[in-house]
Structure formats: C-alpha cells, structure tokens
Amino acid sequence: VIHWYCAGCGHELSTEAPPYRCPSAGNDDVDHLLRRRLTDPGSFPQDEDSNPFVAFRKLFFSYQVALDGGMTDAEYVELVRSLNRRLVEVDRGGFEITPLNSEKRLGERLDLEVWVKNETGNVSGSHKARHLMGITLYLEVLRRLRNEQGERPRLAIASCGNAALAAATLARAAGYPIDVFIPTDANPAVVRRLTDLGSELRVSERREGESGDPCFLRFKEALADGALPFGCQGSENGLTIEGGQTLGYEWVRSGVDVDRLFIQVGGGALASSFIQALRDAVGLGALPRMPKIHAVQTEGASPLHRAYDKVVQRIGIAVSEDPGVRAEAISQAWGQPAVTEALVYAAQHRSEFMWPWEEVPYSAAHGILDDETYDWMELVRGMLESGGFPITVAEPHVLEAHEMAHEVTDIPVSCTGSSGLAGLLHLRALGGLESGERVGLLFTGATRGEAVV
Numbered sequence: 001v002i003h004w005y006c007a008g009c010g011h012e013l014s015t016e017a018p019p020y021r022c023p024s025a026g027n028d029d030v031d032h033l034l035r036r037r038l039t040d041p042g043s044f045p046q047d048e049d050s051n052p053f054v055a056f057r058k059l060f061f062s063y064q065v066a067l068d069g070g071m072t073d074a075e076y077v078e079l080v081r082s083l084n085r086r087l088v089e090v091d092r093g094g095f096e097i098t099p100l101n102s103e104k105r106l107g108e109r110l111d112l113e114v115w116v117k118n119e120t121g122n123v124s125g126s127h128k129a130r131h132l133m134g135i136t137l138y139l140e141v142l143r144r145l146r147n148e149q150g151e152r153p154r155l156a157i158a159s160c161g162n163a164a165l166a167a168a169t170l171a172r173a174a175g176y177p178i179d180v181f182i183p184t185d186a187n188p189a190v191v192r193r194l195t196d197l198g199s200e201l202r203v204s205e206r207r208e209g210e211s212g213d214p215c216f217l218r219f220k221e222a223l224a225d226g227a228l229p230f231g232c233q234g235s236e237n238g239l240t241i242e243g244g245q246t247l248g249y250e251w252v253r254s255g256v257d258v259d260r261l262f263i264q265v266g267g268g269a270l271a272s273s274f275i276q277a278l279r280d281a282v283g284l285g286a287l288p289r290m291p292k293i294h295a296v297q298t299e300g301a302s303p304l305h306r307a308y309d310k311v312v313q314r315i316g317i318a319v320s321e322d323p324g325v326r327a328e329a330i331s332q333a334w335g336q337p338a339v340t341e342a343l344v345y346a347a348q349h350r351s352e353f354m355w356p357w358e359e360v361p362y363s364a365a366h367g368i369l370d371d372e373t374y375d376w377m378e379l380v381r382g383m384l385e386s387g388g389f390p391i392t393v394a395e396p397h398v399l400e401a402h403e404m405a406h407e408v409t410d411i412p413v414s415c416t417g418s419s420g421l422a423g424l425l426h427l428r429a430l431g432g433l434e435s436g437e438r439v440g441l442l443f444t445g446a447t448r449g450e451a452v453v
C-alpha cells in the first residue's frame, strides 16, 4: 500500500489528493517534497513483461488508485498497452525495459567493471519520458474512473531539451494540450520537433531583477492558472519521481550488483527516482544494500555539491578532508542523532542550503545546468545513507568522457548523457577507485544529429 507524505513538513496526504505538491509548499522555508511510503510491503514484483509500466505496476500509485476505484488488473494493463500503441504511432516506439550491459572495452580502458544502462533508445530518446509516464498514467486512470469524456486538461512544462521533447511526445500520444516554457536561446531542432508534436511554445525571457530560471517561473504561473504540472521536478509533482523509479526497479531486477552508481544531476529527478527505487528494493528484500550514490554535476553549476557540503558541515562528525572517508563515517552513523538532526534542520531551512546558482552556467553537458537542484534533499539523503558523495567535474573531463563513450561503446549518447562517466573519470584521477571495482552508469540521452541535447 502506497502513502504519500511531505518529507519537509510531515503532512500526510489523503488517498484522494493528487500527489503533485505539498499543500503547504511556498509558504515558508521548509523544503516541501512529497515522498512515498510503502506500508505492508509485499515482495518485489517478478512479472517478466517487457513493458516496465506493466512489469512494476504493483509498485505504482496509479495502479492502487485504479484498483481501489473498481478497475481490474486487466483493464489497467490494457490502459498501459493502449498508451504504448499510441506512442508507437507518435514516436519510434513505446516503453520497453532498457538495456543494461557490462561495457567490456570501457571497463578495460578504466581497469574497472563498468555497467551501463542505456536510455538512448527510450521513448523520445532519453529517460525523461519515464518520469512523465508516471503522471500520464495517473491522469488517465482518474479520467477513466470519473468517466470523463471530451477535452483533456492542459499540461505545462518548463524545459528546452529532452524533458520538453518527452512531455510533448507523451502529451500528443495521450491527447493532452500542453504549454512548453522555453528559453529565448532554445535549440532550433528541438523547437521544430516540439512544434511538429503540436505543443504550444511559450518563450520565457528573463525579467529585470528576477533570480532563478525564467522558464520555471513562467511554468509556476501557469500552474497557478490551473495547468497541471507535467515536468521533471519532484518538488512539483511526486508522480514524476514514481515514473522514473521504473529505471531503478529494472536495474534491481537485472541482479547486477554494483559498488557505486554515478548519476548526472540537473534538477535531480533521475537520481531521486533511482535512490527511492533502490531503497524500495532494499525494503522489499530484493537488494542487500544500496550502492554508493555519486551525484555528478559540472563546474558550470553545482548547487547540489554546495548544499551537500553545508549539510556535512552541520553534521559535524566527519573530520577527514577525504570525501570518501568522510562519507563512510557519516554512512556508519546513519540514523544517529547528529545525522538525523542535521537533515531535519536542512529540510526546514531550505534557503541556507539550496539557492539558484549565481552565474549563468556553462557546460557542453547543458542538460544538467539547472540552476537549482529541485530534488536536492532526497539526493543528499541518498548519498549520506549510502556512503557516496557528490562529484563536480571540470569541463575537460566532460568532453573526455563523451569522446571515450563514443570510442569504446556503440551507444549514441549525448554529452549530457555521458556526464556520469565524467564523474567516474574525476574520481579515478583522484585515486578514489580500486582496480576491478564494479561501477554503474546511466547513459541518459541520445545525440540528435548536430544538436546535442
């Protein structure tokens, strides 16, 4: 049974309330963030279906709502399959379990065992559609239960890259009108595709004296006017995290056990989804322990690293200058008052830890240049609990990783999509990895001709 609650203020959501955003969000300095709690956990699903939204349906809130409302298991499965059929018409294909392979040549080059989950063949060419399918399924279940006919409600997203493409693709497939808030310098190839998919483009200029991403600010205004949050920020819609968890569940089901997982972080939804999926799996007895989580950002913008350092400082028990030693000490002390109290404090004083990056960020990995890590609290928790720590990479490693990915794998990954590897290279250069260590990466987005998004 799935319950939603706010990790910031503790508010428990009723089962009828849509788990988008904490009702108290925006009124204070608390980091309001809806999270799931599995009560009365059963076992990890053993369904071998090739569609992850079928295979892992029993871990989905939309499935629970559907069955509580009187839909049958077969009807829910048919709903997922019908959306997949529409996706085949709109895009190159529907959702399938994505490949997870040991990349031998990459491993040899690095003297490691490197497992790569490849999202470049996912719906619309990245992992983003997974997040948004979590929301779509919930909306479609409600529509079915309420027997609604006619036009579907308006959706909104702020993005100019893979998230926008995924949102426009899913909205088109499921029949929803959508507003996409894009910056003035949006990639023309992306803009063309968004237009082809029938989405309404809203160019968002930075206004005098405004801090934070103008697209995100305009998106928030659209939500205030009644649009539904269809983005990849967990703070705006808890279901976007749930959808992304399919990727973590797939990893668990594959049985591949890694020591460390490097995850590139922009807004933080992917890493948040992974951490929560792995935690579910530990709770369900399907995974012995979480791998060390390393969130990877670039020097262009690393607000998460800044927040993590401030939390560690507040915990105050880790004396070493070595981030690995420090992380290990905190992980050992997990659950003790020093750690718990620091996390509670951080969740209630957001602005002391997380604020928009001051400079206009630059990196070739521009898909992870969000000036705020919206899901930061979950990532800090996940890293501290697992003994991992954040890595901020310099631009040469970003480029080297992208080149290496193309040299020694057959995956058509974008520069953003291979930036987790840059984090690995950085840690390796510092001597932080042992020979033969088993590590995991997510290659999250495909190159799009010249236009790398």
Ligand SMILES: [Zn+2]
Pocket (backbone or CB within 6 Å): 006, 007, 008, 009, 010, 011, 022, 023, 024, 025, 030, 031, 032, 033
């Ligand atoms: Zn709250």
